[in-house]
Amino acid sequence: MENKKLLAPSILSADFSKLGKQIKIAENAGADIIHLDVMDGRYVPNITFGMPIIEKIRPLTKLPFDAHLMIVEPEKYVADFIKAGVDMISFHMDATIHSHRLVEKIKSLGAKAGVVLNPATPVNTLEEIIYYVDYVLIMSVNPGFGGQKFIPQTLLKVKKLKNLMETTGRTDILIEMDGGINKDNINKISREGVNIFVAGSAVFKGNIEENIKTLKENMKI
Structure with missing residues (x-):
């Protein structure tokens, strides 16, 4: 899985x-x-959008939908998001009481399950849940708003996460990063071992086609 490099434009x-x-x-x-x-x-x-928007755009593309739920009590809504057409769901462990139960629920409904690390959340909080998740999303900005500047120290978490993956035998987990990723830093991020790159402004500000071409070229290692 280490060589898998995927670009995930954020429609925000x-x-x-x-x-x-x-x-x-x-x-x-x-x-x-x-x-x-x-x-x-x-x-x-911030407040963004929910199931009605996702239902409307689902027929417009064959690409997988990856929902990052920055919401409290996500367990109440994951079934509705999956019904709306979401293929991957990540949540914050401090937003729910029973993380393991929620991971199992997401997977039982046919979606991939991920957990999210905020910039101040240590990697060791994943020590028990890592056996069950499909991917980990490392936030490289504080969640809540688009267009923020990349926090360089969050790259150190990738190395720590990879060590934890090796220790637990979960080297199949995909590492996703979100926040301030652009054409200038995506190669360095890629070389650290990130698999999925979330980019918002770097994709949708200006020429979308040229932006994606540049990002995909630069994320090669």
């Missing part, structure tokens, strides 16, 4: 008046996953 930075068109442009340009930042105004200060 897209022009919502042209959302369907921009998703199609991104798909045709070589995007691998569509990233959905779901915020509830409680776990994070």
Whole structure:
């Protein structure tokens, strides 16, 4: 899995008046996953979108949908997100009481399950849940808003996570990173061992096709 490199444009930075068109442009340009930042105004200060938007855009692309749930009590909503067409769901462990139960629920409904590390959340919080998840999302900004600057220290977590994966025999887990990723830093991030790169502004600001081409070229190692 180490060599798998996937680009996941975040539609949070897209022009919502042209959302369907921009998703199609991104798909045709070589995007691998569509990233959905779901915020509830409680776990994070911002509010974005939910199931109705996802249901509307699901028929517009064949790409997998990756929902990052920045919401409290995600266990109440995962079934509805999967029904709306989501293929991957990640959640914050401090937003739910029973993380293992939630991972099992997500997987039983046919989706991939991931957990999220905020910039101040240590990797060792994953020591028990790592046996059950499909991927780990490392936040390289504080969650809640798009367009933030990459926090360099979060790269140190990738090395720690890879060590934990080796120790637990879970080297099949994919490592995802989200926040401030752009054409200038994506190669360094890729060389550290990240598999899935979430990019918002770096994809949707300017020429989407050219941006994706540049990002995908630069994330090669």
